[in-house]
Amino acid sequence: MSDTAILKFGGSTFRSHSSYDDLAAGLERRLDTEGRRLAVVVSAMQGETEQLRGRLHDVNVHPEDATSAGMLATADLISAHLLATALHRRGRSATVLAGHQVGLITNSAFLWARVIETDPGPLSRTLQEYEVVVVPGGQAVDAQRRPTWLGKNSSDLSAIAVARASGGSACEIHSDVDGIYTSDPHLVRGARMLPHVSFNMAALMSLYGAKVLHRRAVQLALRHNIEIVCRYNRAPFTQGTTISREGNQLTAIVFNQRSVVLGYDSDDAADIAHGLFHAAGIDTVRLTEKPWVAVVGGFVDLEEVQRRQNLKPGTYVGVPVAEIRGSKVVTHIAGDGEDALHLAQRLHDTIDLPSAGPAAPQPQLAGV
Numbered sequence: 001m002s003d004t005a006i007l008k009f010g011g012s013t014f015r016s017h018s019s020y021d022d023l024a025a026g027l028e029r030r031l032d033t034e035g036r037r038l039a040v041v042v043s044a045m046q047g048e049t050e051q052l053r054g055r056l057h058d059v060n061v062h063p064e065d066a067t068s069a070g071m072l073a074t075a076d077l078i079s080a081h082l083l084a085t086a087l088h089r090r091g092r093s094a095t096v097l098a099g100h101q102v103g104l105i106t107n108s109a110f111l112w113a114r115v116i117e118t119d120p121g122p123l124s125r126t127l128q129e130y131e132v133v134v135v136p137g138g139q140a141v142d143a144q145r146r147p148t149w150l151g152k153n154s155s156d157l158s159a160i161a162v163a164r165a166s167g168g169s170a171c172e173i174h175s176d177v178d179g180i181y182t183s184d185p186h187l188v189r190g191a192r193m194l195p196h197v198s199f200n201m202a203a204l205m206s207l208y209g210a211k212v213l214h215r216r217a218v219q220l221a222l223r224h225n226i227e228i229v230c231r232y233n234r235a236p237f238t239q240g241t242t243i244s245r246e247g248n249q250l251t252a253i254v255f256n257q258r259s260v261v262l263g264y265d266s267d268d269a270a271d272i273a274h275g276l277f278h279a280a281g282i283d284t285v286r287l288t289e290k291p292w293v294a295v296v297g298g299f300v301d302l303e304e305v306q307r308r309q310n311l312k313p314g315t316y317v318g319v320p321v322a323e324i325r326g327s328k329v330v331t332h333i334a335g336d337g338e339d340a341l342h343l344a345q346r347l348h349d350t351i352d353l354p355s356a357g358p359a360a361p362q363p364q365l366a367g368v
């Protein structure tokens, strides 16, 4: 199946229904010029997953995880069908392989599931029949074929899993930025694009909350040596960062205003909390300077997770801002999300950017 290109389009690609036809036109150009089949992983329309979460919580503030997984995953499925129908309108052959069809088997941690098995059969059979196979991101099933969700923003992970299943050596990830920058280019003035980044650097950045790539996606890509090519999500789909084994270790300031640092009474208590969050599939970093644990990226019902794990709730310490220099990370703590933004800007203003690429064209100002 190496004559298949693996592409992923994030939620920021789909701002309105006309986005599906725009993308179908772009895919059609690729089909015509390259002659390769396409496996296209898509995310939900921007905001749709959280709207569904809101509706679920309107009915029950503590829904069961299996129910949440089934409900949240439908947003990406709708998106996949909208893209397929846009392609059909142009006369192209396309179909959708949903989570229960695509061959990704996970454990039963319904909301933060881990892939334990990949069956390449369904994808390869379907690609023989259709020019484009559209796969909704973030969906899979457990061994009993119950719907599971790979977690928030996990379509990147689906894309790498699909690349692996199809024997591909590269995966093109499209977003509203063309690559990885020295800091969030929508929030930090002067952020610069990094043309070549190592898997380790990309994984470290996503571990500390850089939203552009999913941490486990980068780890899976490293394990199977799948090069990640980042591209902008509108024609002409400009290529920015390439992530590979050869990429550079660089300097970056990473933060996510939804991340929080929780404090515990002792190092042992912090280690236990970190272990329990990790076992539940939630991204955390144990900040070893103090008995602190950073819960990265938000969208975690902390109260509920702590209650279920019988964990004494941690106390709020602040929002982490990571200064990454190669493999060395210093974590600074800001009082809240707004402070984190200002701290990130100050730190970024002081870093050397010798090997970085161009600055982001139109950085937005603080508070966006």
Ligand SMILES: Nc1ncnc2c1ncn2[C@@H]1O[C@H](COP(=O)(O)OP(=O)(O)O)[C@@H](O)[C@H]1O
Residues within 6 Å of the ligand: 009, 010, 011, 012, 013, 043, 153, 174, 175, 176, 177, 179, 180, 181, 182, 183, 184, 185, 186, 187, 205, 209, 210, 211, 212, 213
């Ligand atoms: N270091 C960084 N480099 C590039 N983008 C970043 C970085 N840190 C955070 N981001 C954010 O990641 C966003 C892209 O990720 P995401 O919102 O998940 O996109 P998509 O919906 O297309 O998957 C960008 O809009 C940008 O604001």
Ligand SMILES: N[C@@H](CC(=O)OP(=O)(O)O)C(=O)O
Residues within 6 Å of the ligand: 009, 010, 011, 012, 043, 044, 049, 050, 072, 075, 076, 137, 138, 151, 152, 153, 154, 155, 156
């Ligand atoms: N349904 C997913 C969509 C997704 O994976 O997001 P992204 O656009 O970052 O790929 C979510 O909101 O988590």
